[in-house]
Amino acid sequence: MASLPRKLELFYDVLSPYSWLGFEVLCRYQHIWNIDLHLCPSLIGGIMKNSGSLTAMRFLTAVKQENPEMLERVSRELWMRVWSRDEDITEPQSILAAAEKAGLSKEQAKSLLEKCSTDKVKSSLRETTEAACNYGAFGLPITVVHVDNKSHMLFGSDRMELLAHLLGEQWQGPVPSPVKGKL
Template sequence: MEVGAMDAKTIRVLLCMDVGSLYSWICLVLLLRYKERWSLKLHVMPVLLGAVHKLTGNAMPSLVPARGRWLGVDMERNAKFMGIPYKGIPSSFGSASFNSMYCQRLLTAVALAKGYDSDDLFKLCVSLFESIWGVDAKHEVDIMSKNFLFLGCSKAGLTKEVTEGYIQMSSQETVKQLLKENTALAVKHGAFGTPTMFVRTKSAGMSNSLEQIGDQDLMFFGSDRFEQLAFMLGKPWNGPFPSNSKL
């Protein structure tokens, strides 16, 4: 396959993400901005970043002292460049209370109920990202509490009744197991962190059940590979703010 020569009417992008990763937020927002422009069939697959690291022997960047000190600067610069309303690293970041498991289970429940390509899932992802990373960094955010999950769902436009249903569903073994399977699937095909994108250049749907990632899918890691992605797909890259963006 010749670099830059790909062309397809519809391109499927499967984004493996975790709301505990600011770079996953940046990646999702950019994909949403380019969704129509690039004719993307976007699917979001929640995974557990901590489990990805454990399965691959990887570690949080903040655990490397020099990189950890740089992380805050890099996040702030990226957020400003990408136009993301980032307010700073939460005070609980790096502690045991900064565990995205319940958020990821909630997102998995929505994906199971509405589809990995549903607007409800996209909106809730953005809402949770904003609720974690878009508030005053000095404000303590308990992302493991039901109140936090309710607030995120409310900001996403979900009713109280619908939210209660999703939260209840997120505690079911079916959802817990699906999140584990999705995480293992991403790792099996090369993921070692988030965000990770698997890109398929042939139109392909994705049902509410787990779909295999194909060997023909291209993997991209990080939120700073969009120029390469555009080049590989033969698509125009117009920076973080394409003219027809509504975000």
């Protein structure tokens, strides 16, 4: 009988290229390592007190609340805009363009953008950021793995070998065999 997936939380901000590295690796490994990956958009500014990603992270929080199946794609597209194409992610039209490119309709994207100013979205992002701080975050990304009734916080995207060890799994590099050639 297969074991149940182990819970793993990834706290990230699309303003952090290191968060992007950790995000991509963990998305690739989630089925290989049998982990239940919880994506947790967090505000690095709430942790480091200086950031330009507030609207983008509120938008991702709204995506998580309303269209959680799109969170991975929209997060990736925001990273592509800011870190691969040197495009803006702070202006509403930039966020809408990223959302549409990720597969959301114009109507869905506009609705989600409107929700960015609601108390529900604001408090959810604040709670997620506080949760990261409570785990001991001093930057992003942090990965929190829950095994054997214990939580282990790992800072940075360069801790995948240690994560594999904690999970009792094998590290196969950033592009594991079953997904080579696919992004």
